[in-house]
Amino acid sequence: MEKNDTLLEVRNLQKFFNVGGNTLKAVNNISFDIKRGETLGVVGESGCGKSTAGRTILRLYEPTGGEVLFEGKNILELNPQEMKAMRRNMQMIFQDPYASLNPRMTVGDIIGEALDIHGLASGQKRKERIQELLSLVSLNPEHINRFPHEFSGGQRQRIGIARALAVEPKFIVCDEPISALDVSVQAQVVNLLEQLQEKMGLTYMFIAHDLSMVKYISDRVAVMYLGKIVEIAKSEDLYDKPLHPYTQALLSAIPIPDPEIERKRERIVLQGDVPSPLNPPSGCHFRTRCPKAMPECAVHEPVWKEIEPGHFSACHLYN
Numbered sequence: 001m002e003k004n005d006t007l008l009e010v011r012n013l014q015k016f017f018n019v020g021g022n023t024l025k026a027v028n029n030i031s032f033d034i035k036r037g038e039t040l041g042v043v044g045e046s047g048c049g050k051s052t053a054g055r056t057i058l059r060l061y062e063p064t065g066g067e068v069l070f071e072g073k074n075i076l077e078l079n080p081q082e083m084k085a086m087r088r089n090m091q092m093i094f095q096d097p098y099a100s101l102n103p104r105m106t107v108g109d110i111i112g113e114a115l116d117i118h119g120l121a122s123g124q125k126r127k128e129r130i131q132e133l134l135s136l137v138s139l140n141p142e143h144i145n146r147f148p149h150e151f152s153g154g155q156r157q158r159i160g161i162a163r164a165l166a167v168e169p170k171f172i173v174c175d176e177p178i179s180a181l182d183v184s185v186q187a188q189v190v191n192l193l194e195q196l197q198e199k200m201g202l203t204y205m206f207i208a209h210d211l212s213m214v215k216y217i218s219d220r221v222a223v224m225y226l227g228k229i230v231e232i233a234k235s236e237d238l239y240d241k242p243l244h245p246y247t248q249a250l251l252s253a254i255p256i257p258d259p260e261i262e263r264k265r266e267r268i269v270l271q272g273d274v275p276s277p278l279n280p281p282s283g284c285h286f287r288t289r290c291p292k293a294m295p296e297c298a299v300h301e302p303v304w305k306e307i308e309p310g311h312f313s314a315c316h317l318y319n
Contacts, residue, residue, distance in 0.1 A: 041218030
């Protein structure tokens with residue numbers, strides 16, 4: 001990977017929380033790069049640290065340790081004024097389109113707030129820019145004075161997307177942007193995100209539960225389990241040949257449209273519940289549920305290594 005092709009570099013990022021005197025390692029030493037114009041999908045069960053990772057990268061949560069380099073600059077070293085300027089480059093689309101929009105503000109004020117904070121437009125130009133953004137996400141510019149409750153869930157998420165685009169960012173964290181929407185609307189929103197990416201040269205970190213949708217939108221996919229990344233690969237490589245037993249189990253849960261194949265194929269059913277992140281298992285965190293666990297897995301943490309070109313995993317099967 002050429003250095004100038006890389007927009008974001010995450011190095012040994014950590015986010016720990018103090019919970020009743022115990023340390024919860026929500027994000028535990030994760031590292032990855034994202035190229036310009038690329039979509040990195042991030043998948044895993046609820047509570048694995050996906051959303052926390054996204055928020056920590058943007059410094060909505062202050063990291064416990066590590067580095068986040070945006071265009072070579074470590075944003076964790078920026079002071080509040082420098083960070084405010086940096087936020088023009090990095091934005092977020094939130095999961096819940098109902099909770100993330102202020103019900104007391106009009107759509108125009110919600111989208112225009114970012115323009116005001118960064119001094120990008122005022123007066124008539126501000127109104128024109130807001131209407132332009134509404135058109136960009138396929139909403140009626142005439143609805144600038146409406147309130148969020150007057151829109152459907154899918155329309156509200158489009159408002160959230162317009163708000164993120166207002167400052168013309170280069171990088172957007174999409175934090176499960178479709179999980180609260182109807183299935184028919186999910187495809188519309190994902191298609192919109194793809195069109196905007198092509199039109200504006202955007203780079204995405206796309207966090208989601210829906211593995212089939214992640215495959216559709218992502219160039220590469222990272223799989224998380226209990227605060228750690230266990231596998232990263234190009235989308236087609238990960239889905240065609242998953243290496244980590246956890247990834248294999250996740251992919252085996254995706255239904256196949258062909259009923260004949262669906263009936264015959266073997267599902268990998270994981271035993272037990274996800275361990276508490278306050279007290280994760282020793283060695284490999286996944287070993288207590290892994291059908292291929294070995295004695296070594298309880299003693300040593302698996303080494304993160306490149307198993308095949310561009311395909312990384314942390315598993316004792318490949319050490």
